[in-house]
Amino acid sequence: MKAAVLHAFDEKLTAKEFVKYEDVTDPKISRPMDVIVRIGGAGVCRTDLHIVEGIWRHENAGWVEAIGPGVEGVKVGDSVICHPLVTSGHCLACRRGDDMHALDSAFPGINANGGYAQYLLTGQRSLIKLPKSLAPKDVAPYTDAGLTAYRAAKKASRHLLPGEYVAVIGAGGLGHIGIQVLAALCAAEIIVIDRAAKSLDLAKECGAHHVVKADGNEVEAVLALTSGRGAEAVIDFVGEGDAIAKGLSMTANGGYYYIVGYGGKIELPTIDMITTEKTIVGNLVGTYAELVELMALADRGLVKLHTKEYRLSQANDALHDLHHGHIHGRAVLIP
């Protein structure tokens, strides 16, 4: 089959050619629960630019091409979306529904072959059948970008009450989904902070009640909007540079700072955690059940992906546009 393969990693990301489009061996069914999915869409992720993980990525949806002998519940031809993690389901974390902390798991695109290719080898436990309203290429980015944003926003929505505020830092590929999830799951007022005017426009379309240009005074702006107390939840989709310190500063006393983006460093005196009684929450993708929940939102039109399509053979263009900040929403590779 054809695939877009990383051969060597260019630390400075100056290369025009991030990946090579070439022939690779077809995946094969070897275990009872294996499933091969013909890729209909593969999301392009900022993690691909960090690329500590290798390449071929992990946001995939398509059609079931072949199934192992033990597979029940999906059949060849079904349109499916793939949870990014492949787990056996036997450890205690899995049994509690907490797939992401499974003891044994494979992460296609990170520690196994991923979906910048025509076919993907995965397992039955990773597949969710799509409703007719949703085409694979339109939903692929939900499996990682979408799911990560969903989980963080859902955590926040569990404690956000009417009259409270949530600040979202970054309205890009993840952020623009997070905003829609917040609007669907709670009645807090949503403040969105971004450097790009275009992203702030997207934020408004997605349901932001207030937008703040990240011009150096974003903490003051959030305090002004919140009667001086800060936001009860801050979801930081940037996670690098001064976003972190600012995100913590705009969190209200007793509030929660959800960290989703990465690349930077948290640095603060313990005394500040004590006197403000804040909580800092790490977020790692989401569970299978949460992906089902997100699909339910998408099926009802409560969450919409803003995507830009590229052919698999043009993967480099997509990575290039992402690297240079030309994508507002999410890039998707199609066959």
Added chain:
Amino acid sequence: MKAAVLHAFDEKLTAKEFVKYEDVTDPKISRPMDVIVRIGGAGVCRTDLHIVEGIWRHENAGWVEAIGPGVEGVKVGDSVICHPLVTSGHCLACRRGDDMHALDSAFPGINANGGYAQYLLTGQRSLIKLPKSLAPKDVAPYTDAGLTAYRAAKKASRHLLPGEYVAVIGAGGLGHIGIQVLAALCAAEIIVIDRAAKSLDLAKECGAHHVVKADGNEVEAVLALTSGRGAEAVIDFVGEGDAIAKGLSMTANGGYYYIVGYGGKIELPTIDMITTEKTIVGNLVGTYAELVELMALADRGLVKLHTKEYRLSQANDALHDLHHGHIHGRAVLIP
């Protein structure tokens, strides 16, 4: 009345005389809900050594000496313990039971006169009547050290399940109470880490299932006790030096690191928060209702304070002993 007063703050804490025992003006009732308490015991707190806050401290219990005209529910002569914060009860945080985040409040001993004295001016909303089983001098340290330890341990107990582990860093004035609270409120196995053998002995008496000497290999020791996964909850009563980085390292994936002690700094890459999905939780004393709960534990003998008594006139000896690590448990000033 007599009081132990801080006149100047010695940064290096080298002075033999931390405070002066002298005559000061008696407090007076001026508002309808005011109450004056004759101090029966005042806890001596490590915060007094940080002393950014001034002096006269905030762990007080005694007997009602005088009440304002609007006070109901307590009467002169009642033995009481004083919640450390004086609030009006009208803001939304108070109405939700979250006293510590009240918009308007006074913190006797920090931003108001405290209890290293014969009498304390406070308000009705701060007082809990003591059951007959508990004498003021025996319970005073519960109001801050005890309450702070209780709240952090209670938070952890809400998610700790049988088969899981909680690591307690520091078995001193707060830690030895936290251990007992954990033993009362959940069935997780309790691992206690401390530098002092004497504190580890106290930890065992308090209910620790495993003790670990803080000799530089404490992370490895905790991983060894927990099948390599770390503790689902870590409560850090030290909060300075390498305790913080070690505490975070011994927290299991998906687990919670509760920060109670202070003086140091949290420093970690955001990527570490993402891949491990940990949560860092700040802790600020506790609510009035939580102090009632802690008194219920004390009344039933489920939590016992290990105290060392000093006369109010000997406040300097107590502060000196605390500063030099000679107190295992908690020092209390009595009249």
Added chain:
Amino acid sequence: MKAAVLHAFDEKLTAKEFVKYEDVTDPKISRPMDVIVRIGGAGVCRTDLHIVEGIWRHENAGWVEAIGPGVEGVKVGDSVICHPLVTSGHCLACRRGDDMHALDSAFPGINANGGYAQYLLTGQRSLIKLPKSLAPKDVAPYTDAGLTAYRAAKKASRHLLPGEYVAVIGAGGLGHIGIQVLAALCAAEIIVIDRAAKSLDLAKECGAHHVVKADGNEVEAVLALTSGRGAEAVIDFVGEGDAIAKGLSMTANGGYYYIVGYGGKIELPTIDMITTEKTIVGNLVGTYAELVELMALADRGLVKLHTKEYRLSQANDALHDLHHGHIHGRAVLIP
């Protein structure tokens, strides 16, 4: 002052004259925290037809007319809405924010004089200042009907996930608010059941996704809409007749049946509770903080009251119309 007073209770509610409009003694400030409110609007409640409680009712909003010497935070002339319960704030339930279970409390209109009058005596702890967007006569019914619906809907929203269903039985004075609160606080699909076509129309305006005519086959209709499993939450605003048994039958296994309306009886074998693992939840008005939350929703236009206004002197007309099912939404008495 003028008031609409119940003199004798007519069990069959056949009387044309439920109350008499007459002169009564003005209320007076006697305690430090007392407040007198000049009524701008008083909601007319189905409880007034059950009238076990006497009369003069408990859904009031208006302007502060006089305050006791200890009152802070509100001043004469402020427009306010009155939480239905007057509490001292000293018991443990109050301190936990759980006002409704206060040990000492008065319930104007039930065990004290209520608001079918020109003035109401209440306490500072019951008052919430209104934002400029909200006039007293437009929000009065929120204090009981609205608050009760809000609390039940909020409880349900805490566990309702995308892809799940909530069934609302009864789209009247409480139900039509409950529907709007659910739409604001969660992303579950809302199914509304009522006998009256007009109420189902109101339900759709309020955000119902599906409406079901209560024609005897409502359980089957809900099962059909929910793939045969029932609704994960059912909120029963009727609570009498066959609504109860039907409500329990349309609750999914592991789901919650919230009972709000009353007059009927719950009857079911314990074995049915075991095999289905359902939960039946009682609901009693709501807390002060929840009324603040509801006001925040109203201020943003996320919840709107459908009201019909009557002069205080025409209270009998309002009670008559309510009794004969002519009010879709809520009746309000104005000065």
Added chain:
Amino acid sequence: MKAAVLHAFDEKLTAKEFVKYEDVTDPKISRPMDVIVRIGGAGVCRTDLHIVEGIWRHENAGWVEAIGPGVEGVKVGDSVICHPLVTSGHCLACRRGDDMHALDSAFPGINANGGYAQYLLTGQRSLIKLPKSLAPKDVAPYTDAGLTAYRAAKKASRHLLPGEYVAVIGAGGLGHIGIQVLAALCAAEIIVIDRAAKSLDLAKECGAHHVVKADGNEVEAVLALTSGRGAEAVIDFVGEGDAIAKGLSMTANGGYYYIVGYGGKIELPTIDMITTEKTIVGNLVGTYAELVELMALADRGLVKLHTKEYRLSQANDALHDLHHGHIHGRAVLIP
């Protein structure tokens, strides 16, 4: 193999011969995840007397005798305890860790062959490996009686605070485990109600703080112990006769009544649920993860089963003794 088989059901339970000990066909592996367990102990359950379900029961532990080709994680010879439900793990309930509400499941002993036999056919997803401290015959009753008691007690422990009370109705096979679980998981005071003095003695051994003889005045006795307010949680292991009405009456306002036993009927006016804001909670066995948690308690000696052993060939004696109330704790059939 040998089994104790029900041939005809005697409604009045007057028969001396409940089951016949005879030869039946050996179970066989037919699917990849099948496992055959050689029974080391089978708990005898009150459900066997209700026997609506057929016979051969569902509380089993033993040793792995044979495994299907897809089985990982357990091997022949491992000592195991069997979760009572066999599920495929693919439905959303399973994926959330909520096994008991699986869409497709088999319940050996209820709708499939059970464990009053030498061998049991089950699946890998039902097995938990036993620590060396626990022998199959000593833990078998944990899988249903124990697990059911554990789940109800755990639910209660999530909200029970120090200073609060939990009332346990019935200190038999389930109740005596529930008491120990409560003592391990929370610090509420435990009140146990039973008709038999011997059961109350067992309750005290298990950790009850107060015992109340069920002599008709048990509601008054519980109110007297709880300052008149009732218990914040009531766990009813009887669930028939007047236990239900009494259990509801001794539940505090805002409290929870957990129903575990069955046979009787819940009957109460909806108005009573409203004014008291109580919650009635159904309880159905427990999840796989909860059985792991219970095994952790057993391994540490925090929960001990009081068992009486009978040979499989003497199953009728066990059923007879149970029927006549001669078993205080739990009967177990051994090979």
